[in-house]
Amino acid sequence: xxxxxxxxxxxxxxxxxxxxxxxxxxxxxxxxxxxxxxxxxxxxxxxxxxxxxxxxxxxxxxxxxxxxxxxxxxxxxxxxxxxxxxxxxxxxxxxxxxxxxxxxxxxxxxxxxxxxxxxxxxxxxxxxxxxxxxxxxxxxxxxxxxxxxxxxxxxxxxxxxxxxxxxxxxxxxxxxxxxxxxxxxxxxxxxxxxxx
Numbered sequence: 055x056x057x058x059x060x061x062x063x064x065x066x067x068x069x070x071x072x073x074x075x076x077x078x079x080x081x082x083x084x085x086x087x088x089x090x091x092x093x094x095x096x097x098x099x100x101x102x103x104x105x106x107x108x109x110x111x112x113x114x115x116x117x118x119x120x121x122x123x124x125x126x127x128x129x130x131x132x133x134x135x136x137x138x139x140x141x142x143x144x145x146x147x148x149x150x151x152x153x154x155x156x157x158x159x160x161x162x163x164x165x166x167x168x169x170x171x172x173x174x175x176x177x178x179x180x181x182x183x184x185x186x187x188x189x190x191x192x193x194x195x196x197x198x199x200x201x202x203x204x205x206x207x208x209x210x211x212x213x214x215x216x217x218x219x220x221x222x223x224x225x226x227x228x229x230x231x232x233x234x235x236x237x238x239x240x241x242x243x244x245x246x247x248x249x250x
Contacts, residue, residue: 060143068144076140084135088203091127095157100124102223106166113164118157119223128155132205138244147209150245151236153179154223156204162197176222179208179236180215207244212236 059076068074080088095118107115122128131137132152142150160166214230230238 060140065144065146069146074144079137079140080131080135084131087127088131089201091121091125091131092157092159092201092203094125094127095121096159106168107164108166111165113161113166114159115161115164115166115168116159120154121157122152122155128203128205131203133242133244137205138207139247141207142245145207145209147211148246149210149243151208151212151241152244153177153206153208153212153236153241156202156206156223158202158204160200162199163195173222178215178217178221178225178227179212181209181211181213208236208241210235 059079064074064076096116099116100118100121102119104117105114106117107113122132132155138150138152142148212235214227214232214234214236216227216232225240227238227240230236
């Protein structure tokens with residue numbers, strides 16, 4: 055019998071610490087799909103692509119956002135894998151919306167550092183139970199590529215919070231008033247489970 059991935063202890067740790075590590079969330083086929091999605095993003099950069107490393111950096115640090123509607127593998131993983139259910143369990147919320155995907159790639163020998171930070175100030179949302187990320191990374195001195203596909207979710211408590219600065223990603227939600235639930239086509243409900 056398989057043990058549940060998200061136990062009461064894991065939920066309590068997430069509520070207390072804001073972070074937990076869940077291993078083997080994706081099966082090998084899904085890991086392959088994520089790798090294919092990252093390669094597709096790199097092969098056809100989107101309008102939000104950024105190169106965060108300097109021109110003289112021997113490597114490159116590239117990131118791109120919001121590709122789930124163009125890259126089928128990202129849409130499938132974000133909407134139909136077990137990840138939305140895990141997000142719902144961790145955030146203790148009856149509904150989960152997909153917020154956005156974020157691809158980050160550091161080529162081998164990249165010197166560009168990623169300072170420790172949290173992403174909340176970059177987002178146009180506030181509220182209880184948001185799925186936030188906190189991350190940082192030194193330069194990447196190894197000869198191989200480091201790839202990340204980050205899937206970001208919102209709890210039922212998330213509310214639109216217009217910012218006086220450019221958010222990242224820069225969503226144009228002018229018609230959504232401040233304090234409103236994030237009920238918008240850009241942020242589909244992915245939990246309770248939706249059918250394929």
